[in-house]
Amino acid sequence: MKRYLLIALMFITLSACEHKDLCENHREHAHRYHINVVADYRYDWEECCGGPFWQEEWPEHYIDYDELRPSHPSGLRVVAYNTKGDYNIHNINANGGVVSLYEGFNDLLFYNNDTEYIIFSRSGDGVTTRVTTRATTRASTRASYKGSPFANENEPTLTPPDMLYANYFTDYLAEKVIDPVDVNVTLYPLVYTYKIRYEFESGLEYVAMARGVLTGMASSVSLNTGETSEDPASLLFDCELVDYGARAFVNSFGTPGYPNPNFGTRTDNKHSLNLELLLRNGKTLVYDYDVTDQVKIQPHGGVVVISGIVISEEDGTHGSGGWDVSVDDWGEYEDVPLPL
Numbered sequence: 001m002k003r004y005l006l007i008a009l010m011f012i013t014l015s016a017c018e019h020k021d022l023c024e025n026h027r028e029h030a031h032r033y034h035i036n037v038v039a040d041y042r043y044d045w046e047e048c049c050g051g052p053f054w055q056e057e058w059p060e061h062y063i064d065y066d067e068l069r070p071s072h073p074s075g076l077r078v079v080a081y082n083t084k085g086d087y088n089i090h091n092i093n094a095n096g097g098v099v100s101l102y103e104g105f106n107d108l109l110f111y112n113n114d115t116e117y118i119i120f121s122r123s124g125d126g127v128t129t130r131v132t133t134r135a136t137t138r139a140s141t142r143a144s145y146k147g148s149p150f151a152n153e154n155e156p157t158l159t160p161p162d163m164l165y166a167n168y169f170t171d172y173l174a175e176k177v178i179d180p181v182d183v184n185v186t187l188y189p190l191v192y193t194y195k196i197r198y199e200f201e202s203g204l205e206y207v208a209m210a211r212g213v214l215t216g217m218a219s220s221v222s223l224n225t226g227e228t229s230e231d232p233a234s235l236l237f238d239c240e241l242v243d244y245g246a247r248a249f250v251n252s253f254g255t256p257g258y259p260n261p262n263f264g265t266r267t268d269n270k271h272s273l274n275l276e277l278l279l280r281n282g283k284t285l286v287y288d289y290d291v292t293d294q295v296k297i298q299p300h301g302g303v304v305v306i307s308g309i310v311i312s313e314e315d316g317t318h319g320s321g322g323w324d325v326s327v328d329d330w331g332e333y334e335d336v337p338l339p340l
Helices: 002-017 023-030 293-295 313-317
Strands: 032-041 076-079 089-092 096-100 104-112 119-124 131-136 138-140 166-175 179-189 192-202 207-218 220-222 231-239 240-241 245-252 273-280 282-291 302-310 333-337
Touching: 032 076, 032 166, 076 096, 089 096, 104 131, 104 179, 192 207, 207 240, 207 245, 231 245, 273 302, 293 302
Parallel strands: 032 179, 192 302
Antiparallel strands: 032 096, 076 089, 076 104, 104 166, 119 131, 131 220, 138 333, 166 179, 192 245, 207 231, 207 273, 240 245, 273 282
């Protein structure tokens, strides 16, 4: 019985090969349109765009320059588009992995997939099959913020975006291969950091909490080109109290309409910093500063400094009487649905 079973299995095996040229060449049937993505990242938190070259001129800022660099992402997303406008999405390891492509030419979009406060939207240009992808962030409001006299009119208020890396390849020709070809890609940051320093001359001892707003920043960025939108937005953020005053590290897409060959001559966009202080006696103080000159020469991250802040003894002590301030007295942020 065992002999007949062995003969039957041999017959089935030989039959399965009879329609193939050579059975040992079965790997021919494993040809696929696929590549092996090999990814690395640029960990820049700011670019020198005509302003201070902070990487070489970094002063004592109570934090090392390299500590501000964005972290390594936890995952990578690859979107492949074909000439018909179809697309497929692959989520792979941050350092790369194998992805399938369409036959022929593909446009490839790469970006980290571990973002929380970024919203992605896609659209065609109406002329070709090219698809553009933009990143924006969540709308947010704060009841106490009424705008700044130095800000642009009607700016939406947004949550600062998460770190974002991206790159975009056009017209990559996919070939049918057995073993995927290595494709090297460097992902560049599209979110940069502004280190905000509020330096107090006196009265810091009266402050319980601090927060601020940076106005005139880009509301979105193109993942295809790295260009920021022309529309300005205000970024809401919380501050940390330190021995010189208050500080914050604010993520941003950068300034609107950048890069732009005429950027250096533009004067229509304004930038301001708002500072809101909750004192220990329960009183709230609000300050607004024009920082256009500082931000214009630092369109992709940098350091913005406000100095000489004074809280008078009258403001700091008037009305105090054992008041115990808390977050409840501060007021919460409120997320707002953002139409796309």
